[in-house]
Structure formats: C-alpha cells, structure tokens
Amino acid sequence: MGLFSKLKSVLKKTRDGIANKLNDLFAKNKLGEEFYEELEDILISSDVSVATTMEIVDEIKETAIKEKIKDKDYVINLLKQELKDTISYADPLTVKKPAIIMIVGVNGVGKTTSIGKLANKFVKEKNSVTICAGDTFRAAASDQLAVWADRAKVRIIKSDEGADSSAVVFDAISSCKAKKTDVLIVDTAGRLHVKANLMEELKKMDRVIKREYPEANFYKFIVLDATTGQNAESQVKLFNEAIGLDGIILTKLDGTAKGGFIISLSYELEIPVVYVGTGEQIDDIEDFDAEEFIEAIF
Amino acid sequence: MALFSGLSEKLNHIFSKLKNRGKLTELEIRTAMREVRIALLEADVNIAVVKDFINKVSERAVGQEILKSLSPTQQVIKIVNEELISLMGSQNSKLTVAPNPPTVIMMAGLQGAGKTTLVGKLGMMLKKQGKKPMFIACDVYRPAAINQLKIVGEKAGCFVFEKGQGKPVKIAKEGVDYAKSYGYDTVIIDTAGRLQIDEDLMQELEDIKKAVNPSEILLVVDAMTGQVAVEVADTFNKRLEVTGLVLTKLDGDTRGGATLSMKAVTGKPIKFCSVGEKLGDIEPFYPDRMANRILGMGDVLTLIEKAQEAVTEEEAKKLEKKFRENSFTLDDFLSQFETMNKMGGIKNIVSMLPGMGINSAKMKINEDSVDESKMLKMKAIIQSMTKKERDNPQIINSSRKNRIANGSGTTVQDVNKVLKQFEQTKQMMKQLKNGKRFPF
Numbered sequence: 001m002g003l004f005s006k007l008k009s010v011l012k013k014t015r016d017g018i019a020n021k022l023n024d025l026f027a028k029n030k031l032g033e034e035f036y037e038e039l040e041d042i043l044i045s046s047d048v049s050v051a052t053t054m055e056i057v058d059e060i061k062e063t064a065i066k067e068k069i070k071d072k073d074y075v076i077n078l079l080k081q082e083l084k085d086t087i088s089y090a091d092p093l094t095v096k097k098p099a100i101i102m103i104v105g106v107n108g109v110g111k112t113t114s115i116g117k118l119a120n121k122f123v124k125e126k127n128s129v130t131i132c133a134g135d136t137f138r139a140a141a142s143d144q145l146a147v148w149a150d151r152a153k154v155r156i157i158k159s160d161e162g163a164d165s166s167a168v169v170f171d172a173i174s175s176c177k178a179k180k181t182d183v184l185i186v187d188t189a190g191r192l193h194v195k196a197n198l199m200e201e202l203k204k205m206d207r208v209i210k211r212e213y214p215e216a217n218f219y220k221f222i223v224l225d226a227t228t229g230q231n232a233e234s235q236v237k238l239f240n241e242a243i244g245l246d247g248i249i250l251t252k253l254d255g256t257a258k259g260g261f262i263i264s265l266s267y268e269l270e271i272p273v274v275y276v277g278t279g280e281q282i283d284d285i286e287d288f289d290a291e292e293f294i295e296a297i298f
Numbered sequence: 299m300a301l302f303s304g305l306s307e308k309l310n311h312i313f314s315k316l317k318n319r320g321k322l323t324e325l326e327i328r329t330a331m332r333e334v335r336i337a338l339l340e341a342d343v344n345i346a347v348v349k350d351f352i353n354k355v356s357e358r359a360v361g362q363e364i365l366k367s368l369s370p371t372q373q374v375i376k377i378v379n380e381e382l383i384s385l386m387g388s389q390n391s392k393l394t395v396a397p398n399p400p401t402v403i404m405m406a407g408l409q410g411a412g413k414t415t416l417v418g419k420l421g422m423m424l425k426k427q428g429k430k431p432m433f434i435a436c437d438v439y440r441p442a443a444i445n446q447l448k449i450v451g452e453k454a455g456c457f458v459f460e461k462g463q464g465k466p467v468k469i470a471k472e473g474v475d476y477a478k479s480y481g482y483d484t485v486i487i488d489t490a491g492r493l494q495i496d497e498d499l500m501q502e503l504e505d506i507k508k509a510v511n512p513s514e515i516l517l518v519v520d521a522m523t524g525q526v527a528v529e530v531a532d533t534f535n536k537r538l539e540v541t542g543l544v545l546t547k548l549d550g551d552t553r554g555g556a557t558l559s560m561k562a563v564t565g566k567p568i569k570f571c572s573v574g575e576k577l578g579d580i581e582p583f584y585p586d587r588m589a590n591r592i593l594g595m596g597d598v599l600t601l602i603e604k605a606q607e608a609v610t611e612e613e614a615k616k617l618e619k620k621f622r623e624n625s626f627t628l629d630d631f632l633s634q635f636e637t638m639n640k641m642g643g644i645k646n647i648v649s650m651l652p653g654m655g656i657n658s659a660k661m662k663i664n665e666d667s668v669d670e671s672k673m674l675k676m677k678a679i680i681q682s683m684t685k686k687e688r689d690n691p692q693i694i695n696s697s698r699k700n701r702i703a704n705g706s707g708t709t710v711q712d713v714n715k716v717l718k719q720f721e722q723t724k725q726m727m728k729q730l731k732n733g734k735r736f737p738f
Contacts, residue, residue, distance in 0.1 A: 041345055047524040050339045107547060107575075108410025108520060137575075139414075139449035140442040147441030161449075192550040225410060229342030229524025231552040252409065255493045257526040280409075280439070 031070060036061050039079065046260030046297045047229050052267060056082070080294050087262055088290040089272045093219075093247050097127060097182040100173070100209060100216045102134075103249070104202060104239055105223035107190030110251035112141065114223050114277055115185050116148025117285035123152055127182035132172035133158035134165045134205065137189040145187055151282050155181075165189065165201065166208045173213045184216070193238035206243045221274060223249045226259035236265055250288070251277035258297050327359045334378060341555030344528040347385075347562045355381050383585055385558055390567035391582035393424075394513040394541065400432075400477040400485045402510050406503055406534055407518035409491030412546035414443065416518055416572055417488045418450035419580040424484050425455060432482035434473035435460035436506065437490035447488050454577055457482070466490070467505045474510045487512070494533035503538055514541045516569065519560060521545045527556035528563045535564040542569035545583065549573045628688040631720050632680045635673055678706035679716050691717055 036057055043053040056079065064075050095101065101118070103111050115131055122129045131149050133142035133156060142158040149156035157172040169186055176184045188205065191198035209218060222239050224232050239245055250259050253276050262273055273288040331352050338348045358377045395401050403420065405413045417433055424431040433451050435458055437443035444460050451458035459473040470487055477485045487506065492499035507515065517531060517540040534540055543560055548571045561568060568583040680688065682705035687694050694702070699713045706713075 044339055044345050045525050047342075047526075050336050106522070106550065108412055110410060138446070139453075140446035143442035143445045144440070192547065194549075194551045225520075225522075227408060227520070227524060227526050227530070228522050229527075229552075229556065230340055231342070231522040231550065232524075234551050252493075255408070255526070256495060256529055257524065261524070 031061075031064060031072060031075065035072060035075075039076075042298060043260060043263075046258035047232075048260035048297075049230055049233070049264035052264040076298065080298060083263055083294045083297075084290045087266045087273065087293065089270075092287070093272055093274050095122075095183065095219060096217045098176070098180075098184075098216045099182065099219060100176075100184045100186065100213055101219045101221060102186045102188065102205065102209065102243075103221055103223060104188050104243070104245075105190060106192050106235055107138075109190065109223045109225040109228075110277055111135075111190060111223045112144050112148065112187055113280070114249050114251060114275070114285070115145065115187050116152055117277065117282055118275070119149065119154045119183075119185055120152035120282045121285055122183045122185075123154060128179070129154040129183045129185065130172060130176050130179075130181045131156050132169055132184060132186045134168055134186045135189040136161055136163045136165050136168060141187070141189065148282075166205050169205055169208055170212060173209065177213070184213075193235050193242075199238070199242045202239075203242055219246045220244060221247045221249050222271075223251055224259070224261075226250055226252045227255060227257040228259075228261065230261060232259075232261040233265055233268075236269060236271060240269065240271065245271050247272055247274035249273075249275045249277065253296075254278045254284070259293075260297060262293070324360050327356060331356050331359075338555060338558070341553035342522075342524050342527070342559075343555035344525055344559035344563075347528065347559045350562070351381060351385065351558075382558070386561050386585035387565075387567050388585060390542070391569045393569070396513045399483040400474060401483065401514075402474060402485045402487065402512040403514040403516065404487045404503075404506065404510070404512040405489050405516055405518055406538060406540065407491060408493065408520070408530060409440075411491060411518045411520045412572060413437075413491065413518045414446050414450060414488055415575070416516075416544060416546060416570075416580075417447065417486050418454045418456075418577050419572060420486055420570075421451065421454040421456040422577045423580055429484050430482050431456050431484040431486060432473075432477050432480075433458045434470055434485060434487045436466040436470050436473075436487050438463045438466055438469070439490045443488075443490065450577075466502055467509050470506045471509045485510075494530050500533075500537050507538055516540065516542050516544050517560075517564075517566075518544045518546060519556065521548045521554045521556060521571075522550060522552040523556040525559075527559045531560035532563045535566065540564065540566055542567050544568070544570045544572065546572040549579070626724055628680050628683065628691055628720055631723060632677060634723070635676070675706070675708055675712060676716050676719075679703075679708055679713055682706040691720060 039060070040053050040057050043056070044050060060075060060079055063069075069075060103115055103118075105111050112135070119129045119131055129152070131145060131154055133145045135141035135145070136159065139161065142156075142161070146156050146158065155175075157168065157175055159168045159171070165188065172184060172186065175181075186205070186209070188202060189198075191202070193199065206220070220243055222236060222245050224235065228235075236245065236248070248262070248265075248271055250262065250273050253259060265271070273293075276286050276288050276293075278284045278286060334355070335348055335352050338351065339345060343351075355378050358381075393401070393403065405417060407413050414437070421431045421433060433447055433456055435444045435447045437447070444458075444462070448458045448460070459469075459476050461469045461472065466489065473487070474485055476482075487510070489503060489506065490499065492503070494500065515538050517534050517538075519527065519531065523530070531543070543564065543566055545554065545557060545568060548554060557568060568585070571581045571583050573579045573581055679702060682702045683694070687698060687702075694713075694717065696710070699710045702708075702713050703710045
C-alpha cells in the first residue's frame with residue numbers, strides 16, 4: 001500500500017500545478033478503458049504478475065479520475081516513476097572485502113557465466129579474486145568455470161565431479177584466508193527450489209561458510225533468468241527461506257524478455273537487484289539501473 | 299507432480315463458485331471467463347493466446363449450447379477443457395525415422411534450456427529402444443560444453459563426435475558422414491544456446507539444417523518460461539520449421555503455461571517432457587492428461603499417494619483378491635471406510651477429488667455421503683449385524699433389519715441405506731476390476 005499512498009501524495013502536490021492545467025487545456029485524448037487495458041497488457045507482457053498489474057493500474061485509474069488527469073503521457077510517466085521507486089533502494093548494495101559471495105539459482109539461469117563476469121569485474125576494481133567450483137554435480141561444470149577463471153585471470157579451487165560441495169568450499173576458504181584474498185565467489189549446482197534434499201545441501205554450504213569464515217562479509221545472490229515467468233517469485237521465496245538472500249542477478253536481459261517479475265517481487269520481498277547480465281562476453285555485466293529497467297518495459 | 303496443479307486449483311475455485319447456480323447468464327460466463335483469464339495469465343500463458351482462448355470459449359459458452367444444457371457449469375467446464383485439449387494438440391512422442399539412416403535429430407533453443415542434458419536423455423531412450431545413437435558436439439561457444447556432452451554421452455553409453463571449437467556446420471556434416479560409415483542409425487546434434495534475435499547464430503542453425511537435412515528439429519524450452527515463450531517459439535519455428543517441442547524442468551513448481559503459448563503459436567507437437575536431472579527422467583507429453591489436470595482432475599495423485607500410505611500392500615492384496623472372487627463383504631466395506639479415516643477423513647478426501655477444489659469446506663457436498671457422524675452410524679449398523687449377515691447381506695430380511703436397527707439405535711431406513719451403499723460400492727469395485735476408470 002506504500003506505493004499508492006505515495007502516489008496519492010505526489011498527485012496532491014501537483015494537483016494545482018501548471019502541468020496539470022496545461023493538461024486540461026490540451027486534453028484531447030480521453031483516458032478510456034482501452035488505455036488502461038493497454039497499460040495492463042504492457043505490464044503483463046513483461047511478466048509483471050497479474051495481481052500486481054491490476055492493483056497498480058486500478059489505482060492509477062482511480063486516482064486519474066479523481067484528480068481529473070486527462071493526459072496519457074502524464075499518467076504513464078507517473079506510473080513509470082512509481083515503478084522505479086518500487087524497485088530502487090536507498091543505499092545500493094556494495095560488496096565490502098574480505099567478501100565471500102555465494103551464487104545460487106535453478107538450472108540453466110546463467111550462474112557460472114555470471115561468476116566469470118563478476119570475477120572479471122572485481123579484478124578490474126583491483127581486488128584479488130578466487131572462485132570456488134561448488135557445482136560438483138553437473139557434468140563439466142567445473143571445466144566451464146575453469147575457462148571463465150582463465151579468462152578473468154583468477155584462481156580457481158575445484159575438486160572432482162561428485163565430490164561434497166561443502167568440502168570444496170571449506171578448502172577454498174582455507175586457501176583464501178591464507179592468501180588474504182579480497183573476494184571469494186562460490187559457484188553452486190543449479191537446483192530446482194522445490195527439491196528439499198538439494199536445498200538442504202545448500203543450507204549445509206551456508207552453515208559451513210558461516211562457521212569457517214565469520215570474518216568475511218557473506219553475500220548470497222540468486223541468479224534469475226529474465227525469460228522466466230511467474231515462477232521466478234517461487235524461486236526467490238524458497239531460496240530466501242532456505243538460506244536468506246542478499247541480492248538478485250538478473251541475466252539474459254539482452255534478449256527480448258523484460259524480467260517484469262522483479263516489480264511484483266519488490267512488493268513482497270526487499271531483495272534488491274544488484275547486477276544484470278546483458279550478453280555472453282566477460283564484460284557483459286552491469287550494475288542494475290532501475291530507470292533503464294523500467295524504460296525498457298514501456 | 300506439481301504440473302499445472304496451481305492452475306487446476308484456481309479453475310476449480312472459479313467453478314465451485316458457479317456450481318450451486320442454476321442456469322448461467324451471459325454476465326456469469328463473463329465473470330467466470332475473467333477468472334479463467336487471470337488463472338491462465340498467472341500460469342504464464344501468453345496474453346495474446348489467452349485473449350484468443352477466452353474469445354473462443356466465451357463464444358461457445360454464451361451460445362445455445364450452454365443455455366440448452368441441464369448443467370450449465372458442467373458445460374462450461376467441458377468447453378474450456380475441450381478448447382484446452384485442442385490447443386495442446388494430440389499426443390505425439392514418436393520421432394520420425396529417416397528412410398535412409400542415419401536419422402538426424404537436431405536440437406535448438408535458448409541458453410540454459412537444457413539441450414545438452416536432453417541429448418543424453420534422448421540418447422539413452424533410443425538405446426533402450428534398440429537403436430544405435432551417436433551425438434555430435436556443435437556447441438563450440440559455451441565453455442566446456444563439449445566436455446559436458448562427452449560426460450553425458452559416456453553416462454548414456456553413446457559415442458560423441460567432436461572436432462573441438464571448429465565450424466559447427468562443418469562438424470555437423472562430418473559427424474553425419476561418420477555415422478554413415480560406422481553404422482550409427484541415429485544422430486543427435488547438440489547446438490549452442492542462442493537468443494532468437496541473434497541473427498548470426500540463427501543463420502548458423504539454418505545452415506546446419508541445410509547441410510544435414512534433419513528428420514527432427516526439436517525446440518527445447520524451459521517450462522518456466524514467461525510471456526516471451528511465444529516470441530521464442532515463433533521465431534525458431536519460422537527460421538527452422540521445427541518438428542516438435544520439448545519441455546524441460548517440469549519437475550519444478552511452474553504452472554507451465556508456456557506450453558499452451560508455444561503450442562498455439564507454432565502448432566507443433568510437444569513431444570517430450572523432461573522431469574529431472576537423471577538421464578532416465580524423460581516422459582512423453584500427454585495433452586489430455588495435462589488439460590485434465592488444468593481443469594479439475596484435482597489432486598488425484600496426492601490422493602493415490604495417501605491411499606498407498608494408509609493401506610499396506612498386504613491389505614491391498616487381500617482386498618484385490620476379494621474383488622476378484624467377488625467376495626467383498628460388509629466387513630470389508632467397513633474396513634474400507636476405516637481406511638478412509640486414516641487418510642484424513644472423508645472431507646479431506648473429497649477436497650482432493652476432482653472438481654471439488656481447495657475450498658470444499660465451503661461447498662455443499664452431498665451430506666449423506668460425507669457427514670462423518672453418519673459414518674459412525676453406519677459403523678454401528680454394520681457392527682450390529684451377525685457375522686453371517688455381514689458375509690451374506692442378501693439374507694437380511696425385514697425381521698433381521700428390525701433387529702439391526704434396534705441394536706444400533708437407528709431406523710430400518712438407515713439400515714436400508716447402508717445396504718444400498720454397500721451394493722453401489724460393490725458395483726463400483728466391479729467396474730474398477732474390469733479395468734474401467736475409477737468413477738471419481
């Protein structure tokens with residue numbers, strides 16, 4: 001509800017504003033049902049949930065009628081501004097060293113690739129970086145990660161396929177402590193959030209890290225694929241329940257999918273999007289920009 | 299087992315609201331359709347597909363068909379169900395075999411859809427069918443993709459043809475030639491994941507297709523895909539003329555509405571579903587089963603699981619024998635009901651039955667068959683019978699009925715009701731025995 005009370009106060013402030021009067025003067029286009037349906041369609045097509053979409057659009061509509069706003073662009077801009085505010089956070093998350101970052105997510109969202117990009121980014125920011133091949137399950141996962149480690153020119157700690165992932169993490173932590181590494185990034189096997197036993201394994205890794213490396217700043221990021229639909233919400237909820245999440249990495253934004261589920265998510269959980277993946281090259285990672293994200297939807 | 303169950307719950311909820319009504323008005327249909335629309339959108343069915351679907355269903359529902367019907371709700375459900383099934387197409391999990399071997403199967407899809415894993419699954423499936431499959435590693439871009447395929451190939455027991463980071467078109471062609479020379483009858487080509495808007499890589503797929511003339515081009519799609527599924531499927535289909543779709547990661551809790559979207563936009567059959575990380579975790583796609591799930595087949599699977607927990611194997615075998623020998627007695631009848639209690643009571647069971655949905659508590663279910671206190675009464679009646687009567691209910695004449703009613707503190711009518719229910723159950727069991735569907 002925070003959003004809408006905010007929205008109302010914004011509207012009140014501008015009620016007598018010049019812009020509004022001008023709108024009245026130039027109000028050629030009536031804001032009919034079709035216009036609001038179109039707004040709904042835009043949001044739903046971007047994978048914003050139906051419930052969130054209807055709530056936002058209904059409220060905007062009601063307010064627009066009450067405040068006698070007749071300019072389409074004005075309403076759209078208002079909507080954009082509110083959406084931006086919803087997904088923005090006052091202090092963006094910054095990674096403080098020594099840091100250990102655990103990357104989690106379902107299968108095929110781009111965890112390993114994101115780790116390669118992140119490692120490269122931290123190296124460029126003059127940090128010593130080590131990556132830990134915690135995905136001991138998927139065939140050739142550590143080989144894939146080793147290629148990225150090579151590209152980013154960072155150290156990789158790995159073990160054989162089928163090994164205990166917590167044991168690999170343990171080794172990586174010992175090594176990073178000895179070498180005073182700034183950032184340790186831990187890969188984990190992709191797992192569907194509904195698989196209880198695999199989530200238990202993740203909890204174990206979480207416990208091991210907390211126990212073995214209490215002096216480090218521990219960040220847990222979930223990787224979400226922008227092409228995903230409403231299931232993203234379930235993913236975030238269940239991973240968050242299991243280990244507690246600090247941030248989101250939104251990948252595959254270079255396609256045509258918009259990742260609108262981020263908006264619905266922001267209403268329920270305060271987990272900020274930290275980075276976005278925008279391609280297959282090592283530099284294709286950016287800090288999340290709420291404005292750009294919302295503009296892409298419209 | 300979570301496929302579509304969310305959507306099913308929602309639609310059940312919608313129709314449970316309609317169940318107590320008489321005839322449906324146009325307005326009511328519109329309300330129901332609005333709910334159907336929301337449920338489908340929440341399940342990630344593409345918005346354009348939903349609009350189309352709702353129009354079609356409303357058109358049929360508002361017309362004569364519905365008004366003439368004695369049970370309008372049933373009719374609406376039937377129409378929605380039929381349209382859903384027709385949207386999802388018929389079952390078709392057969393892979394086309396080329397007249398001259400090898401049969402070439404080519405994979406295509408976005409990054410992370412699960413192509414490489416699927417290659418392994420298909421390979422293993424084909425091997426079980428007595429084929430001699432071979433893989434070709436044409437994903438030369440993703441780091442270690444070739445290694446991954448090799449490991450998968452080893453697990454599936456299939457040879458992997460690879461030429462390192464060469465040109466995919468050339469590798470594909472050489473691979474197929476290799477298969478010809480070495481007697482492999484089926485070739486599965488793994489390709490790199492790519493965005494449908496990546497012109498160069500889409501062209502590459504077209505070139506591979508031209509070079510090896512595959513009998514099957516399978517578009518592999520993550521079942522969790524959102525609205526963009528339509529665009530992805532449409533573009534891949536237009537560029538490659540895919541022959542079928544494969545859904546992956548269906549073992550999660552996604553509602554899988556993307557399935558409907560992709561089917562609607564391409565018209566191509568959904569050939570397989572991938573339901574786990576092991577190489578054996580591949581299933582054919584059953585559209586009717588899927589549609590039934592969407593539309594109120596309820597949580598039958600959970601019910602079956604619960605029944606399995608409540609009834610030991612030994613008990614089940616005994617019961618089965620009784621059905622076979624037609625010696626199902628009132629004692630068995632009673633123990634059946636006791637089993638039901640173990641499964642959480644009749645209300646709980648009913649709530650899991652198709653069409654009842656999640657909020658059966660609010661619904662008026664046929665009181666006679668549900669009320670738990672009435673079941674206690676039934677128990678008293680049966681326990682007031684002699685052993686002989688329980689084994690041979692046909693000997694229960696009116697004087698016996700009077701005695702039983704007195705003994706159980708009930709009336710003769712109550713006794714008659716129990717006997718009638720017993721006969722009905724026996725009939726039901728007979729049907730079950732004859733291999734008919736359980737009459738839920």
